[in-house]
Amino acid sequence: MRDESGESGLAPHFTGYPDTGAWLTNLTDRQRSTMDTPILLTDEQMQEFLVTGYLVFYPDVPDGIHDTIYHRLNEIIDEEPNPGNNILPRVPEMRHILNSPEVRGALISxxxxDYLEHPHRFCHPVWPVKKPLSPKATEEKLSKNSHQDGYTPLGHPKQHYxxxxxxxxxPQDSPVEVGPTHVIPGTQFNKGLTDEDRDRLIPVTGKAGTVSLTHFDVGHAAGVNQMPKFRHMIKFLYLRGEQPRQxxxxxxxxxxKRPVQVTVPYDLEIVWAHGWDWVCGKADRYASWKQVHADAMxxxxxxxxxxxxxxxxxxRIAAIQAIASLAEAGASAVPTLVSFLDTDHQAxxxxxxYALGAVGEAAVEPLIDHLRADGQREDGKDLPKGWxxxxxxxxxxxxxxxAIGAPAVDALRALLLESDGWAGINAxxxxxxxxxxxxxxxxxxxxCLTETRSHRKIRTVLDTLGNIRKDVPxxxxxxxxxxxxPEWDEDIHRWWTPTDGVRTHAAMNLARLGTDAADAExxxxxxxxxPCGHAGSFAMNALQRIGSPSALAATMDYLMSQRWDASVDGVRQF
Structure with missing residues (x-):
């Protein structure tokens, strides 16, 4: 078996669980009650998250629970195949981490x-290296490990919002020597990672119980474990239910406000302020930018x-943001800004x-033409480069x-119906x-759901309907x-088919619609x-959120049939 870094090695054999009585006793009524009171992030923490793409904190749970979880994970990785999505029912003590006031509060923030938990979860163990690595070799391995995660079961677009x-x-103490995840702040806006990015890896070190909240697309890497024990990192995914209103x-x-700590190499304040206004629920996503630069000349x-x-x-970035400050008066810069797209430096x-978004309507036609040309280029390939x-x-x-918003809707509608290929998907x-x-x-x-043959376009359309939410049949x-x-039944990635992808996206976006999905009960x-577990899991979420007596009864029946006895293992079967 191999870990996320690709390093294989002998696992330390499981030697039994620690005493769970201590942490169970310490799970007092006060601590149970605080699970219902999320600890929300502050303005400063949210602003820092928008800039860097990650935050680190510690959930308030009894210390002994982390030791119990760590030993259970050691047994699983030592004796069994990685349980993948089933890691939570296999180690159900982790629900106390996920239900802690800090984790729930961060996710709500x-x-x-109404956030949803994605059915994909995974334990990423890092085995000890067979022999110590030099600092240079460690650096090279970290660089090689650097990546942005993919979605599951099939692809999903990277998103700035x-x-x-x-x-x-x-669950274990994680000094740099045990190989904690390293993060690359600010790369959540990147299409990919460069050597410049990889040179900025920062280790997420901390005591047992450390939790890192990250933007899904931020770059990161598994560390190098030079200690004689496992390093475990358990990943859980979550998604937004609806657009922010406040x-x-x-x-x-x-x-x-710019956060106190800005650990990124370039000033992209127009991007950060735009994202802030969106998550604040403002109708104008450039409100903050306009307020600061109202008198720009x-x-x-x-x-x-x-x-x-x-x-x-x-x-260059400073000049581009100054153009954005001109808003509509910056229209003469549109051809130059469009020429920077796709191929220039990522920042x-x-x-x-976002400067083009600030210019607004004058940028719509050139951008549509650019997308149309992108489509003509990519549609001649077996698969678009970006997919x-x-x-x-x-x-x-x-x-x-x-980012332009309403002024671009009509042009995008036309392009959507004009192309079933890459341009239509982007529209x-x-x-x-x-x-x-x-x-x-x-x-x-x-x-498009009935007339297009492209599963890629249909999956994208489903996500768009989930985002729009209003007036969706x-x-x-x-x-x-x-x-x-039949053309959707061929395995295309990790033994998943387009049918699996379409049904998962359908169920996921019905779940996002909440009570508005009642007619689909x-x-x-x-x-x-x-047969695709992701689709069934999201269907369960949708029924739970519909909340009718029949939907809730079906949800409970489904959960009861899926229940897992975590005390049963390869030796003890009942």
């Missing part, structure tokens, strides 16, 4: 009160020159995306159109980034549980038995 988050839990953290002000031609590739990256591209059945990278132009994604602002496109999106989504298309009851 970044994803809203806080729609997905990941909890990483470490701050869901302990907010004292909705005014954007600059010559667009001079700024365009300063943004050129003959200048330093930091200076320049990211700044350009990997793990992590999907949409075109920068799609992110820019999503669907861009509409989804607007949330309910894109509700006029719902009839066109629903039409849920039966059009649940009908996909019963869609039988009968179809969801049938989906509980879907």
């Amino acid at each position: 970044v994803l809203g009160e 806080l729609r997905y988050a990941r909890i990483m839990y470490y 701050p869901s953290w302990d907010s004292q002000s909705t005014e954007w 600059a010559d667009a031609a001079t700024l365009i020159d300063r943004a050129g590739s003959n200048h330093e990256v930091a200076d 320049v591209r990211t700044a350009s995306i 990997s059945e793990g992590a999907i990278s949409m075109e920068d132009a799609a992110n820019a159109l999503g 669907a994604f861009a509409l989804g980034e607007m949330d309910e602002v894109a509700s006029p496109a719902v009839p066109d999106l629903v039409k 849920v039966k059009a989504i649940s009908a996909l549980f019963f869609e039988d298309r 009968d179809d969801l009851l049938k989906a509980l038995d879907d």
